[in-house]
Amino acid sequence: MKKFSLGLMIVLLLAFVAGCASDGGEKETTANQKITFGVTPWTSTVPPTKIASLIIQDMGYDVEEISADATNVYIGLSRGDIDVFMDSWLPAHENLLEKYADQVEDTAISYDDVETGLVVPTYMEDINSVNDLKGKEDLFSNEVYGIESGANVTGIINELLESYELDLKQVNSSEGGMLAQARRLMENEDPVSFFGWRPHTMFNQYDLKVLADEQNFFETAAVHVITNNELKENAPDVHQFLSNWHISLDEVEEMIVKIEDENADPEAVAREWIDNNQDKVNEMIGK
Structure with missing residues (x-):
């Protein structure tokens, strides 16, 4: 009888230890996930x-x-x-x-x-829509600036330029590279158009406007x-x-x-x- 009781106690003890190990293992798995x-x-x-x-x-x-x-x-x-x-x-x-x-x-x-699309500085008073770029492409050296070429928006901008029949080429770089080029031009109040979106510090740092897009390439x-x-x-x-x-x-x-x-x-x-x-x-x- 004593041997049986001792054996039963050992089995219960081992089961308790295994249960504790199992609980700890689950917590560790969650922590390491x-x-x-x-x-x-x-x-x-x-x-x-x-x-x-x-x-x-x-x-x-x-x-x-x-x-x-x-x-x-x-x-x-x-x-x-x-x-x-x-x-x-x-x-x-x-x-x-x-x-x-x-x-x-x-x-x-x-x-x-969220507003997004091609933007220009507000000092370009006569440019308020994408249509307004037509015939004025040479003011922009026939370029608009965009973010990295792998971004989905790059294709949208290229489609927009083609659909509006604009003699403009998209120049792609990183977000920082695009803004650096735009900044250089805006410092002299030169014409520039580039891809803009909120939320972004560009709208805090510069007076910009999003160009109206009559063909709805850029929706809200x-x-x-x-x-x-x-x-x-x-x-x-x-x-x-x-x-x-x-x-x-x-x-x-x-x-x-x-x-x-x-x-x-x-x-x-x-x-x-x-x-x-x-x-x-x-x-x-x-x-």
């Missing part, structure tokens, strides 16, 4: 990505950022290499969303009513959160948080100004937003 963000080379991508990243880290996950242009971010989403993209512009990215519709999910609208945009289809199963709490994600355009633009113009640390700016908006954060994570 990695959520990967796609990050495009645009200033608008940084604040939402940093805020979401910090919140997800506070939820117990590791986080990684992968830098790429929008096309390659979508490819990464479709392959499962990237979990989240916080800065998808629709309708500009509709073709990418449709192409990978079986692998990605349009999870939330971050903010909407909305910025969406895109996730791969595996995230809902692999990290349901993260998926729920991102489904509830929202932020205002003005808030994003204010943070861009702090990061770009005041050289503030992006994570410090993001953490400040989280601290000042804890009720909104709790709502988004479902507390």
